[in-house]
Amino acid sequence: MRSYFPNLSGNDFHKNRIADAILEERLPHAILIDGPSGSGKKTFAKEIAMALNCELKKDDTRPLPCGRCNSCRRIKEGSFTDVKMLKRSDGKATIGVKEIKDFRADMYLSATESAYKVYIIDEAEKMTTEAQNALLIILEEPPKNVVIMLLASGTDSILTTIKSRTQYVTTSRFTSARLAEYLSANSQEARSLSFRDNEAYRALLVSADGRIGRALELLSPKAREENEQSREEIMAIVNALGKKTPYTELYAAISSLPQKRVEFSESLETLISALADLISAKKSESFSPVFFIDVETAKETGRDVPLQRLLRVYDIVVHTLRECEKNANVTLAQSNMATRIKMA
Numbered sequence: 165m166r167s168y169f170p171n172l173s174g175n176d177f178h179k180n181r182i183a184d185a186i187l188e189e190r191l192p193h194a195i196l197i198d199g200p201s202g203s204g205k206k207t208f209a210k211e212i213a214m215a216l217n218c219e220l221k222k223d224d225t226r227p228l229p230c231g232r233c234n235s236c237r238r239i240k241e242g243s244f245t246d247v248k249m250l251k252r253s254d255g256k257a258t259i260g261v262k263e264i265k266d267f268r269a270d271m272y273l274s275a276t277e278s279a280y281k282v283y284i285i286d287e288a289e290k291m292t293t294e295a296q297n298a299l300l301i302i303l304e305e306p307p308k309n310v311v312i313m314l315l316a317s318g319t320d321s322i323l324t325t326i327k328s329r330t331q332y333v334t335t336s337r338f339t340s341a342r343l344a345e346y347l348s349a350n351s352q353e354a355r356s357l358s359f360r361d362n363e364a365y366r367a368l369l370v371s372a373d374g375r376i377g378r379a380l381e382l383l384s385p386k387a388r389e390e391n392e393q394s395r396e397e398i399m400a401i402v403n404a405l406g407k408k409t410p411y412t413e414l415y416a417a418i419s420s421l422p423q424k425r426v427e428f429s430e431s432l433e434t435l436i437s438a439l440a441d442l443i444s445a446k447k448s449e450s451f452s453p454v455f456f457i458d459v460e461t462a463k464e465t466g467r468d469v470p471l472q473r474l475l476r477v478y479d480i481v482v483h484t485l486r487e488c489e490k491n492a493n494v495t496l497a498q499s500n501m502a503t504r505i506k507m508a
């Protein structure tokens with residue numbers, strides 16, 4: 165059987181339905197893709213645009229989209245002029261009527277290079293009512309060969325009149341296994357990383373929390389470096405929690421955390437996740453660690469620190485985070501935290 169959307173794992177029901185509609189040339193003019201942040205909505209929208217314009221669409225010995233023809237490759241790279249995406253402007257809470265009207269005007273121009281012009285509206289749930297009404301006009305009588313895709317995380321704020329004119333598709337967040345499968349099919353970076361450094365790769369999957377978009381971000385060399393550095397800083401503190409560790413060592417680990425308040429607070433939040441894992445590991449055999457790559461690693465790491473001590477440390481770190489939010493001096497907060505932990 166012909167394979168549909170081979171680059172998207174899961175969501176088979178929606179994949180088959182959309183692919184059949186494309187091949188039978190009865191895909192509706194508007195599709196609403198609803199799913200949590202990072203569940204692959206943009207990727208799905210791009211893949212639909214590729215399938216619509218794939219030069220080998222009629223060749224049923226190939227997957228749909230083929231991913232290799234000129235159109236497929238250019239849509240993937242983002243250099244295809246007939247696939248456009250509208251995003252909320254930086255610093256704005258909503259997508260306004262002006263932006264939708266400009267987008268709409270473009271839809272009325274005929275396609276420049278492809279059979280289908282595809283318009284993607286990201287965060288469609290953030291459109292103002294006025295903007296939605298402006299969009300509605302075009303949904304009522306869409307130009308030929310225009311496909312509009314609305315991406316949304318929840319559709320409560322989308323007008324019923326819009327919803328009734330769109331085909332509804334959902335995407336769900338990926339499990340780590342599915343995420344790994346997706347990344348190995350789509351990212352050279354992921355393939356070489358998983359081959360070279362299995363541990364770092366699994367840590368990355370944990371940090372991505374089932375979100376494709378986040379995983380792709382984390383794969384950039386800069387993000388990877390920051391993520392690894394931050395994990396090392398947290399591990400240095402976790403490893404200094406034993407009662408016998410000299411104060412200087414504990415203090416050195418804590419004072420290596422960032423000195424900027426916002427970044428220090430983020431580190432404390434990560435430390436809190438790590439401590440929560442260590443505490444859960446003492447109490448339960450089966451839980452989903454947030455910081456550690458698996459239950460075994462969390463158990464092993466916290467082996468020499470008693471549960472009561474971990475609980476006290478946890479409270480101290482939460483307390484420090486609150487102090488920080490009240491504008492406490494960071495350097496002082498770090499040295500107080502070290503002293504309190506030493507005495508805990």
Ligand SMILES: [Zn+2]
Binds near residue numbers: 214219
């Ligand atoms: Zn193709």
